[in-house]
Amino acid sequence: MRISAEELRKFTPGVRIYKGKNTLFYNGEKLWEGVVFGGPLVYDWKERQSWEVIIVLPGVKIISERTFHTCKNVKLVIMADTVKRIGEGAFYWCRKLSFIQLSRGLESIGESAFYECVSLTSIYIPLSCRTICNEAFGGCRKLIILRVPQDTQLGEQVIVRTALIQASPLDYEHSNNEEINEWIKRIDNNDEYALHRACSSFNPSTDLIYEIVKRQEIVSFQKKDERGATPLQHLNENPFVDIDQRILMKRYILEMMGESI
Structure with missing residues (x-):
């Protein structure tokens, strides 16, 4: 599913069925309290587990820390191009997440933002993204494609425990972080x-x-x-x-x- 910017502008906030899927149309409200030992706000655990699609509406600039933490049945995320920052652990443990359409205006991806999204096989980073923080895609075991612009700064262990690092010619245990990040950016360069x-x-x-x-x-x-x-x-x-x-x-x-x- 791909959604154009024009179509995104037609949506209103709330939870409802869209194309046969229970969908959250997110307008930037705070959905999670705290970080490690926090809990859900607005929607309870049962409601969060019912979401299959998350559509981030135009006007949202920040997806804050842990916003969609452990929404384990979400399979698809579409972001409006207004999103600038994805906070720490924002999609932590979204274990069925397999498709993400990032904002074309995205500037940074926080630490462990997509940690343990074990169904994710690919992610394409827009040219606007300046920073991807530590372990942003750590534990995404099926992740084999990470397309990163040359100017994007990568943190430490961005692809730890992924199919991509396993497919690399590097000896992970004996390679430093700089070598791994350089390899990520030079894939397919010839x-x-x-x-x-x-x-x-x-x-x-x-x-x-x-x-x-x-x-x-x-x-x-x-x-x-x-x-x-x-x-x-x-x-x-x-x-x-x-x-x-x-x-x-x-x-x-x-x-x-x-x-x-």
Whole structure:
């Protein structure tokens, strides 16, 4: 599910069924008291466990500490582009969370913000993000794709106990934090993985992707990089993408046949 900025502006706060899912339309109110030994406000534990989707409405700038802590049945999070900061442990232990559309204006992700989100396989960080704090994605065991801009500052153990660190060529126990963070940013940086970069970018270009496919042939969509991800996987999971692979393939086949679409 991807939701445009225009559609987000039509929603009102509250909890209701949206597209068959029990959905919280969040307007920035404080939902959690305290940090480690705190507890829920506004909505009780039972209500928090009923949410399957969280949609952060326009106007919200900060998702504060522990806001959605242990909302273990939430599978999808969509953020309006007004969100600037995600606080410490904001989505801690959201164990079914598998898809996140981050704010295009996001500037920082707090410590352990997505800790133990064990169903999360990918996350694409917008260019605006300056800081990702310690263990932000720690314990996200299935996380294999973390697309990070070169200028984003990474804290310590950002990907500790994830599939991504296991797939790295580094000896985790004997590598320092700087080496690991440098590796995260240089994944897919050589020409061999140009299609991976194009499909995982913050603002993908259909024409650029098509030109790369023409050079590398259509099978390049299935080529795995060093962590095992394919360009097709990026197209399917990148929340900033709205490109239909079927249309690209049709265009490619028609051009190979001397026709045009």
